[in-house]
Amino acid sequence: xxxxxxxxxxxxxxxxxxxxxxxxxxxxxxxxxxxxxxxxxxxxxxxxxxxxxxxxxxxxxxxxxxxxxxxxxxxxxxxxxxxxxxxxxxxxxxxxxxxxxxxxxxxxxxxxxxxx
Numbered sequence: 001x002x003x004x005x006x007x008x009x010x011x012x013x014x015x016x017x018x019x020x021x022x023x024x025x026x027x028x029x030x031x032x033x034x035x036x037x038x039x040x041x042x043x044x045x046x047x048x049x050x051x052x053x054x055x056x057x058x059x060x061x062x063x064x065x066x067x068x069x070x071x072x073x074x075x076x077x078x079x080x081x082x083x084x085x086x087x088x089x090x091x092x093x094x095x096x097x098x099x100x101x102x103x104x105x106x107x108x109x110x111x112x113x114x115x116x
Contacts, residue, residue, distance in 0.1 A: 002044065002051040004062070012041045019065045027116035031072045034065070047080070054084040063088065064111055071104070 009016070015037045022029035039049055053069060056062035067088045070081045077085055082094035089103035108115050 001055070002048045004052050004055040004058075008042055008052065009062075012038055015041060016062055016065060019068075020061045023064055023068055023115070024113055027114050028068065029065075031069045034069055035073065050080050050084065054087070057084075057088060064113060067107070068115060 015034065019029045019034050035049065038052075039045070042049070042052065044052065050070075053062075053066035056066045067085065070077065070085055070088075074081065076096075077094070085104075086092070086094040086100070089100065089107045091099065091103050094100060
């Protein structure tokens with residue numbers, strides 16, 4: 001599993017900070033741009049990016065950036081992202097029913113960020 005090392009975080013800090021600021025101030029950010037910028041910055045593929053962003057859950061600011069991205073990158077989260085999102089939402093496993101929708105709503109409510 002790829003990790004969000006101090007070096008990676010330092011290198012991508014302007015990208016991550018801009019995304020977080022936009023999320024807090026505007027309720028979102030261009031997740032496609034975030035993906036392109038981070039992949040180029042870290043020279044990684046999609047799967048490696050998913051791993052790094054899941055590891056970013058350890059930092060509250062990057063947790064919100066990572067979850068916002070993961071919720072939007074695919075119309076229906078892939079298995080990798082389902083596992084990560086369930087973890088972020090405090091669930092034991094992903095559910096396509098109301099359980100995930102309720103957990104998601106609670107996650108964002110507790111964050112104090114109004115997402116669009």
